[in-house]
Amino acid sequence: MAESAISPRRNENYPEWYQQVIRAADLAENSPVRGCMVIKPWGYALWENVQACLDSLFKETGHVNAYFPLFIPLSFLEKEAEHVEGFAKECAVVTHHRLEAGPDGGLIPSGRLDEPLVVRPTSETIIGASYAKWVQSYRDLPILINQWANVVRWEMRTRLFLRTTEFLWQEGHTAHETRQEAWDETLRMLDVYRRFAEEWMAVPVVTGEKTAVERFPGALNTFSIEAMMQDRKALQSGTSHFLGQNFARASGIRFLSRNGVEDLAWTTSWGVSTRLIGGLIMVHGDDDGMIMPPRLSPSHVVLLPIVRGEKDGGVAAYCREIAEQLRRQTCFGKNLQVVIDERDINAGEKSWSWIKKGIPVIVEIGPRDLQNHSVFVHRRDRSRRERYSQGKDAFVSSMPSLLKEIQDNLLERAKSFMDDHTKRIDGKKEFEDFFTPKNTDKPEIHGGFSLSHWCGNDSCEKEVNDRLGVSIRCIPLQPGDAAPEPGACIWCGKKSLRRVLFAKAY
RNA sequence: CGGGGCGUAGCGCAGCCCGGCUAGCGCGCUUGCUUCGGGAGCAAGAGGCCGUGGGUUCAAAUCCCACCGCCCCGACCA
Numbered sequence: 001m002a003e004s005a006i007s008p009r010r011n012e013n014y015p016e017w018y019q020q021v022i023r024a025a026d027l028a029e030n031s032p033v034r035g036c037m038v039i040k041p042w043g044y045a046l047w048e049n050v051q052a053c054l055d056s057l058f059k060e061t062g063h064v065n066a067y068f069p070l071f072i073p074l075s076f077l078e079k080e081a082e083h084v085e086g087f088a089k090e091c092a093v094v095t096h097h098r099l100e101a102g103p104d105g106g107l108i109p110s111g112r113l114d115e116p117l118v119v120r121p122t123s124e125t126i127i128g129a130s131y132a133k134w135v136q137s138y139r140d141l142p143i144l145i146n147q148w149a150n151v152v153r154w155e156m157r158t159r160l161f162l163r164t165t166e167f168l169w170q171e172g173h174t175a176h177e178t179r180q181e182a183w184d185e186t187l188r189m190l191d192v193y194r195r196f197a198e199e200w201m202a203v204p205v206v207t208g209e210k211t212a213v214e215r216f217p218g219a220l221n222t223f224s225i226e227a228m229m230q231d232r233k234a235l236q237s238g239t240s241h242f243l244g245q246n247f248a249r250a251s252g253i254r255f256l257s258r259n260g261v262e263d264l265a266w267t268t269s270w271g272v273s274t275r276l277i278g279g280l281i282m283v284h285g286d287d288d289g290m291i292m293p294p295r296l297s298p299s300h301v302v303l304l305p306i307v308r309g310e311k312d313g314g315v316a317a318y319c320r321e322i323a324e325q326l327r328r329q330t331c332f333g334k335n336l337q338v339v340i341d342e343r344d345i346n347a348g349e350k351s352w353s354w355i356k357k358g359i360p361v362i363v364e365i366g367p368r369d370l371q372n373h374s375v376f377v378h379r380r381d382r383s384r385r386e387r388y389s390q391g392k393d394a395f396v397s398s399m400p401s402l403l404k405e406i407q408d409n410l411l412e413r414a415k416s417f418m419d420d421h422t423k424r425i426d427g428k429k430e431f432e433d434f435f436t437p438k439n440t441d442k443p444e445i446h447g448g449f450s451l452s453h454w455c456g457n458d459s460c461e462k463e464v465n466d467r468l469g470v471s472i473r474c475i476p477l478q479p480g481d482a483a484p485e486p487g488a489c490i491w492c493g494k495k496s497l498r499r500v501l502f503a504k505a506y
Numbered sequence: 507c508g509g510g511g512c513g514u515a516g517c518g519c520a521g522c523c524c525g526g527c528u529a530g531c532g533c534g535c536u537u538g539c540u541u542c543g544g545g546a547g548c549a550a551g552a553g554g555c556c557g558u559g560g561g562u563u564c565a566a567a568u569c570c571c572a573c574c575g576c577c578c579c580g581a582c583c584a
Binding site for chain 2: 167
């Protein structure tokens with residue numbers, strides 16, 4: 001049995017496997033700055049594709065981009081009580097604006113600021129200040145703005161992509177005339193995230209509302225998309241918040257309504273971050289590394305010329321010809337991205353490097369292929385033993401449909417995985433067993449999503465979390481999962497009106 | 507911030523208990539030759555303030571103290 005490229009394998013040590021995939025695929029690495037990462041070109045190209053796709057979805061739904069400051073005056077953050085409480089513990093604060101030579105030759109901060117500046121952990125307050133200025137009449141609404149930015153949250157424990165001190169994201173901030181409009185916007189953007197996850201990332205998600213315990217500080221309602229990783233834990237992959245009039249009140253976003261009375265705007269905010277990349281790795285990756293969904297992959301095909309010694313025998317030219325033909329093909333509305341890897345390294349090693357990077361299609365091309373007008377194809381979503389030879393022209397013309405097939409296959413695979421590990425559990429014992437590892441010394445991958453009844457009390461929710469490390473990921477919105485259905489709370493046995501989604505989470 | 511583990515070559519590690527020649531090994535790197543439908547073989551090389559500071563000692567990677575950093579598990583979180 002051949003070895004896998006990544007060690008340990010997923011079922012041996014999942015967290016370590018995750019780190020190794022990031023390294024092997026050359027996506028990112030730790031930086032000298034604690035908790036911060038360097039996103040390397042292959043990882044950043046993936047993020048750029050995520051940005052481009054989401055950005056066009058935002059534009060399609062009427063949003064425009066803008067940019068607000070990195071620094072937030074301390075007093076702004078103090079305006080919304082719950083918001084302060086939620087973020088106070090993880091804020092980086094700028095207190096000085098100058099460096100002076102110290103006695104030992106080092107530099108010491110000087111020039112203390114009158115009012116400290118908080119490095120934005122999120123931008124509701126600073127954007128709210130602008131909106132307050134911009135909005136005077138109901139005619140100024142709605143405001144539908146998104147910003148692509150970095151934010152800083154001083155986390156205790158960090159993991160590449162999943163939780164870093166600084167991360168990249170987009171945050172949409174909208175202000176509306178009516179409650180209904182803001183509410184609709186909240187759900188519309190949640191659905192944009194769901195579509196993006198499923199159609200672009202090939203990641204199936206559960207959409208739902210957060211419980212009070214898990215809600216965004218200052219929001220009236222928080223909605224999220226939750227995806228299942230291959231260790232069966234949930235990853236909150238995007239959030240959309242209905243902020244009611246809380247932030248409008250705090251920031252003074254007031255307008256003269258149609259009735260001539262002063263009113264507060266209704267606002268929303270919604271975001272996804274580089275965390276999505278962590279999700280992509282954990283949903284699709286295998287024991288040989290990353291697997292990129294074709295729709296977001298920085299490149300679709302790599303051509304590997306197999307050259308004997310110095311004698312090229314026309315292989316390079318043959319590769320260039322194929323590359324040209326492929327680049328004229330379109331898939332998912334874009335031209336195919338093709339790489340020819342002519343690095344002077346061992347062919348096997350070269351091939352493996354692309355497997356680890358997760359490029360959807362790897363094509364080996366040697367003199368024999370040249371002679372037969374064929375190519376040797378390896379789909380990254382299939383095993384290495386399933387490589388096959390194919391006529392060049394057929395290969396070129398079938399690439400778009402092959403990529404679509406891979407995209408669909410990844411989604412299908414992830415979907416059945418999630419379905420297989422989503423249970424409707426009604427017994428407390430069964431519930432506990434589901435979430436309890438059999439070998440406590442070296443916990444194996446276990447559990448999954450449990451759709452179970454919940455009475456609605458914080459105390460049950462917290463106890464489940466304390467005892468089992470399991471939280472309520474959301475109250476699902478999907479018709480099938482969410483249909484009200486009387487039952488008994490999985491924990492206390494009291495009356496429950498509906499099932500909620502329980503899972504261990506990142 | 508609590509509990510545990512670890513800092514030795516670019517990466518992964520051994521050596522430390524029981525102090526003692528020139529600090530090793532694997533991978534990677536450089537050069538040459540050989541190989542060539544596959545993560546190559548042989549040979550010759552380059553590369554270390556053994557995390558930092560202090561102490562004990564004739565002698566410290568090794569023992570003691572302090573500090574710094576990293577990882578895991580908890581609390582917190584996109």
